[in-house]
Amino acid sequence: MKRIILCFFMFFCVYGFSQNTESYQKSPVFPGCETEPIDNLKVCFNNKINQYIFDNFRVPEIVQEENYQGDIKILFEVDAKGAFKVLYVDAVYESLEAEVKRVFGELPKIAPGTYNGNPTYFQYSISVKIPLVNPQEISNEAYAPAETVHSIADLNETVSKEYDSINNDIVPYEKLEYSSQLNIPFRHTYYARFDGQMNVLGTNSHTAAKPFVYAEVAPYYDFKAEKEFMAKGSDGWWGRKLWDEHLVQVQGKDYWFVIDPIFDLQVGKDTEADFNSTYNNTRGLIVQGGLGKTLNFSTSVYESQGRFAQYFNDYAESLKAFGPDPAIVPGRGIGKSFKDGGYDYPVAEAYLSYAPAKFINVQFGHGKNFIGDGYRSLFQGDAASPHTFFKLNTKFWKIKYTNTWMWLRDVRPEIIEDKSFLTKYMANHYLSWNVSKRLNLGFFESVLWTDTNGRGFDINYLNPIIFFRALEFESGQGAGNAIVGASAKYKWNNKVNLYSQFILDEFSLGAVKGGNKSWKNKFGYQIGVKYFNAFKVDNLLLQLEYNRVRPYTYSHDTVVLNYGHNNQSMAHLWGANFSELVIIGRYNYRRWFADAKFIIGKRGFDYNTEEDSFSYGADIYRNYNERPFDTGVEVGQGITTNSFNAELQTGYIINPVSNLKLFTNISFRNFNPETNSADLANRDTFWFSLGVRTDLFNWYYDF
Template sequence: MKYFLLLPLFLTSIFVSAQDDNSFIETYPQFPECAGIQEELQENCFKRNFTSLILEKFQLPEIVSSENYRGTQTVIFEVDEEGKFMIVYQDAEFDELKNEMIRVFQDLPIIKPATYSGRPMHMQFKMPLRIPLNNNQPILEEIAAEEKAIIAASENDVQKEKVKEVKKPGIKKQPDDNYVDKPISEYDLIKSEKFTSPRYTSEINIPLSHEFYGRFDAEFNRIGTNTHAASKPLLFSEVNKYYNFEAHRDALLQDRRSWGGRKLWNEHLIRFQTDKYWFTLDAGFDLQLGKDFNDNKHSFTYNNTRAAIIQGGLGKNLNFYSVIYENQGRFANYYNRYAESIRPAGGDPAIIPGRGIAKTFMNDGYDYPVAEGYLSFTPSDFLNIQFGHGNNFIGDGYRSLIVSDNASPYPYLKLNTTFWKLKYTNTWMSLRDVRPEVTNSGSYRTKYMANHYLSYNVTKRLNLGFFESVVWENDNDRGFDLNYLNPVIFYRAIEFSTGADGGNAIIGLTGKYKLSNQGYVYGQWLIDEFSSGDIFGGEGSWKNKLGFQIGAKYFDAFKVKNLYLQAEYNQVRPYTYSHNSFVLNYGHNNQSMAHLWGANFREFIGIARYRWDRYYGNAKIIYGKRGFDFENTGDKTNFGQDIYRTEDDRALENGVEIGQGNTTTSFYTELEAGYIVNPTTNLKLFASFIFRDFNPQANTINTFKNSTSWINVGLRTDIFNWYFDY
């Protein structure tokens, strides 16, 4: 049995309540019967044709009729940019009513979409449906009457204009372009056009995620490309020339027609775009539940992160990005112990590595808010300027010995200059020393770091990079020393000119050689202090504070598509990154700005990654030899691992070697498998397993033999690297 449906609501709400004022619309959604009619009748024509289709197709479910039900069913729907009718939301007491409405909408034709400035746009409507339906029959007559009234008013206006022309003959006065003869609503003109994913061609940073960067590493480093991959994060615009982000994302999209389905599986939560600006807003998550099988005190580990992520562009040259995290968590015992061992002054219980200072949550957990963001300005094709709060990374490997992203976010100003075969990166940072020994009047000690990194493509296969860095503090109230703003001068010269302890300078060299389009080798060489006489003297002087890295990557390994293999070796000699002054170490918030193990170590790393459609898997193995201090019983007990200890307390002058002191072997393996829920936001459902074995020569308060088996399942928006391999 067919019934009249929805009719009284069309005139009062369905076609206007979701849009309030339709003055921004150039053309309404059009059925074929509405083509060519005058503009004033487009809305009514759409109402009449839509109403007729609903009356023809909708059948009231028997359960609703039999119970003599009276109530309201609310339906929000839209006509999208392709002219398809799509239900966004339904609210009804009976599922049968919802199912019938879905059936009717699936049977509706595709029509011409609404347009604004000549561009197709989606238009949304709200439809409260009153039941019973037998009171709706007169509505078509009301629609027809309204159409007649519009036509009559239009004809009357035409007649009035003719009378005016007769009464006022002569030359017409030309309209003044600055004169508005009737009120308009600028607010209602602010409407989104078709969203074209401008992020992928913008100057927004690609979030630091080893798994995500591994997807385009091969394309970005093909033989003959004039690219520079070491200075990270990279911009979407510089990578999109070689790797089509949108095409790869679109290949993963699912056929989701409902609003909720599209937002969860395919799209940004909120997106807005005009020809002048755009922005998106997303909710981020890191919801984890796990078990440390070696922790007998707690049943579970957990992390509860909610985040708001906003990014966009204003014009062609200015982009912005901001994310605010609210976090609570408790982790495996070894990780909790390390977080508490680097606690700041002031009574807070821990610093969550890579995130920030934490306060106590529910007695045995941590609450640690984090905020990151930046402005990215590109005044020319050669220069990008960023000012923000976040992390940076320099290198082609999993680790970096010169600048890594394992420390807490920090304020920075960065200039990337790219031309010819060069990319030159200048970064200035404000860092904190939060130890009780240096805290003054309740505030943490401020220090500054400035970096230069020059990347040069020597040939189509070989890339070399030259790095220098200096750390200085606000001694003698000099604040940010303007000497270090010079983007080309050598920092070592300034360090000498400002005094013996004016700064702590480090230099380094990076290199990469492309063996083929399927792989390359890379490396780093770090010099904190270099004494040629001591090196060639063969006595193993403590002054030879050096480190180096060598590694290789293999893409589509063994002809298996999307199989990524990586091997890496790192070693850093004792006392590297430390300084004879108390503050001028290479650290921030009690964490290293380079390798997360500090110094006095060597490690081997093996990594495998695989992707298929939305599924992925990672495997990582790390074996290392590390040298810690014994119990601190006085002076001369520093064996060179802790970069925050002054090198004046060194235990040895000569015979210094890696692993000295409390020699410790460390084994770490991590397996992770997951499913990419939303490829646009990189939301992942995952499960992971971590095994860690830590075996020192002697047990101390913070360094003692322990073994950990830790399993986790979770839902995570993967937009930063979180390291658990301490």
């Protein structure tokens, strides 16, 4: 403590002495000032340094071309040996900074300044105007650098201008998100706007692995032009923020960020329910931005309370996790009880997106991914809750290669240890190859594993180029669950695309050749077609899709190795043992939009009775060894159930930048099992709702 006090005492003594003994200070002597009296050395130095900058500074071409007018702030030093050193430069253009350093680097050594006869350093701050102004045309005082000698207080005063310079760097927001590495929020409705452009004959685009980043789609679709076309052009601040802009948008040197509120406020009526109304009340915030040209970030937080149609609530409660909370809201997360039959379900999603090179993108975050060109995916869908992931996208030649590693949860009571959910891991590889200007082929493989024998996240599965099936055998029986698949897309012309997927969970050549419909034939397939600008109507998309998955696909005899997360399927939301026909129409005109969807399905459910407790293959969380028979296995076995879902949504986009929508939604659901049970009953639901929503992810109501 004594030493500290002594140091402070000496500092203030020296500082005070320096402030009151100006006659003992001598400024650096610039060439040509040697004959000047001591009192004039400072003025001479000012004149010489400013004239030198004016004579030697070359304004870069880009600055001249853009007719830039402004100031360059420079903090520099003449050290105790008389050498010039640039300490800080504040300029709008990097080329201006480089030119300042070049000019000062060519300055000769001069006679250093002195203090009490001893050489010392002097620091100066100076402002250089662009376009350049001859210092002979203005007064010395107006152009004189501010001098700092020995003074810590004065130096801090000079450096504090750096804070002010940040505000000076702020420029009007240039919509940098639309060329960034940010994900385009995956909404089937919004992706339909540019799906046709990405599938034009001859493009080298890859459309299966979603969500896309803006930089990936920008060559095919002009997001800025879209927003400008839809803009209302309001002059007032409130009008701009409501109709055309982010709530907060800031752009400076090498950074930008935007902030928007999130809303999903809706009210509706379910004719089947015994409660008065359905509702959802979501409030949140999303922050997105970029640092430099290669790093982007996004984070969103949702606080929600909701009560949905009765069938949806029943399904949410059938997904219940271990613990006191009554439900898992499909696609969102665990829901706590809220008032009369409602759920409180907070959700947080975030990710970092980094592109160290043009051909690669790396992401780490908490959210969802999707693989496929259809409404459904048999590889990886987005109907389950958000989860932690690490994703690597590599694009070169005619290939895009997507690697995704995921941390998933099994939340069932029988799996719980020490009141903690079980963590399991999934790794996916998906290779997309544009064979020709019309044909695309995709190859998929996935493996799930758990912390058996304390291996945790098995480093073997970090290899981005490997066949998981072979590695699964090496790790031991029951070490993992490997699934393989293939996809194809054919561009018939610029308006019609055909697409397909095939998933294989287990292959037995003998069972296939036997032709007796063995349970081992665990596979599924998808066939679909898209018709862009259908019947010569701009922005009208028609889509037809058929999905069929055999019983026991995605399940395993080690029940934690099923293809699921949070009691939901990671592929098709119906699990397995179903066939489905999907018919979709989407249309948009400026800010108006309309979607129509019809789904006809055949499903098979378990009886879940004392007399019949077998697994018939729909529930991927059940052990497939609990099957009632080995052969004669057919889609729809068990309690055969026919279902029909019809949904019509129409609305108006309030703000196309934040995707805030005013909408109304009408749906009808008929669920018709051949045999009623405690879990299954014939139900007809008519659900009407309207509201305002920031549309950032897919809601699925067709369970």
